[in-house]
Amino acid sequence: MKKLILIFALILGVGITVNAQTKPAEFKFDTEVHDFGKIALNKPVVYTFNFTNIGEAPLIISKVETTCGCTVGEYTKTPVKSGEKGFVKVTLTPSGAPLPFNKGITLTSNARTTTKVLIIKGEYVEGNTK
Known part of the structure; x- marks a missing residue:
């Protein structure tokens, strides 16, 4: 019985050590917040959040x-x-009333941080912007 417990503990210890040495996928964004400033209603604007996978495993985004x-x-x-x-x-087509906005974009992935929220903000205004 003691031998069985010792063998089990040894196998468990080796398994934990091997797992601890692999680094899961992980995001490193250039920025996680973007301020569009003032944008005209009904005129789409676009921003691209760029990231690098700083983990060892391939990073897979399953949902945005x-x-x-x-x-x-x-x-x-x-x-x-x-x-x-x-x-x-992210493509934003502002509509409605001229107001400030703050919106979240939620990513689901296999990264160590499985859920990541990116933020876009700004202010909707009437007519043209400078």
């Missing part, structure tokens, strides 16, 4: 969710290998 229908997210669909770059492109 926005907080409203006026925002659309596109993203790198293929796995991003360690050290390689990917993107999340």
Whole structure:
């Protein structure tokens, strides 16, 4: 019985050590917040959030969710290998009343931080902007 417990403990210890040495996928964004400033109503604007996978495993984005229908997210669909770059492109078509806005774009992935929120903000204004 003692031998069985010792063998089990040894196998468990080796398994934990091997797992601890592999670094899962992880995002490193150039920036996680973008301020559009003042943007005209009904004129789409686009911003691309760029990231690097600083983990050892390939990073896979499974879903990008926005907080409203006026925002659309596109993203790198293929796995991003360690050290390689990917993107999340956000297109915002402002509509409604001229008001400040602050919106979240939620990413779901296999990264160590499985859920990541990117922020876009600014102010909707009437007519042309400078």
